[in-house]
Amino acid sequence: MKIINEDITIDSKGHSDIIDITHQVKEKVSSSRLKNGSVLVFVPGATGSVTTMEYEPGLIADMQAALERLAPKKLEYDHNLKWGDGNGHSHIRASMLGPSLAVPFTNGQLILGTWQQIIFIDMDNRPRSRELVVQITGE
């Protein structure tokens, strides 16, 4: 068994920008030449999350609306009062959806549903360049 650490760089627009990272994750698994194992995708940062969804424009808009219901931007956040960042809602959304996702692979292929993509959501309130960790463990 081996562990291979990679990262992928994502340029996002922020404001709950949802980005399909399936292709980059697949490429890292493929170039690892491991056949059997799992890939851990991790966001080093407190305002981003990884999960899966069917990546199509309708659901992208629906997810952004759902995140707005979950932690509305216009609420008063103590974080904003104290630090003036204006991204209290970003932090809450990110902590609730979580920074970490593990996906299994066999025969060098990620096991995903036909309509299931791996997504990164940048909850922050400004454009950012992000380095996500892609750690592949397998044989």
Next chain:
Amino acid sequence: MKIINEDITIDSKGHSDIIDITHQVKEKVSSSRLKNGSVLVFVPGATGSVTTMEYEPGLIADMQAALERLAPKKLEYDHNLKWGDGNGHSHIRASMLGPSLAVPFTNGQLILGTWQQIIFIDMDNRPRSRELVVQITGE
């Protein structure tokens, strides 16, 4: 260390049907004969989630009510307007709770609380048969 890939088939009623899969996961860990490691349970599909809960009828109803508050079925979803599937709420619920759960085991036993079961929630809006991935990594 070894990696063993199994799957379990679950017949669900959909509509946020909550199914206790602890027994099946335990059985896979037991038949792997691995003593020490973790099991990754993964839903290949964009309308199902895995997490843990105390599996009793009161909380099952409470969780279904909470999912309805999180992403109400009757809201207007762009996904539904575009594709007519009527399952926009299913997708949002599944992405928010997530498709992936890792549980550690030692001495061949899952480390779960006394009142803690592993559950699969089928958020889709129709009955389905599902194959969940159970990947066991350990020694």
Next chain:
Amino acid sequence: MKIINEDITIDSKGHSDIIDITHQVKEKVSSSRLKNGSVLVFVPGATGSVTTMEYEPGLIADMQAALERLAPKKLEYDHNLKWGDGNGHSHIRASMLGPSLAVPFTNGQLILGTWQQIIFIDMDNRPRSRELVVQITGE
């Protein structure tokens, strides 16, 4: 590759008490002497969660307010009607945020953002002493 099982004991006040466990997790990774791998933090129990956040008083209050919006304490829960525990909201919050978190490490260091801490949230409605599992897998 090796797997090392540790646990950490956390005394919490309950009522969605949010506790920074980064230091304890780092210490376990450090004393494992493994350089490269991931750490799985798991709550054996149905009323606690692990995730990450920027651990500062403003966001702690904001997260507690957000959990109250997600599953309000004063709602009627079937769990409470049946068992009289009064912690239906605790269970729902814990299942939604999840009991499990994996964080990668390289060179013996957890890969976390500068303002990102690992937190345990005790959603239960009373003070408790908790044993969290910290399983380190690596080389």
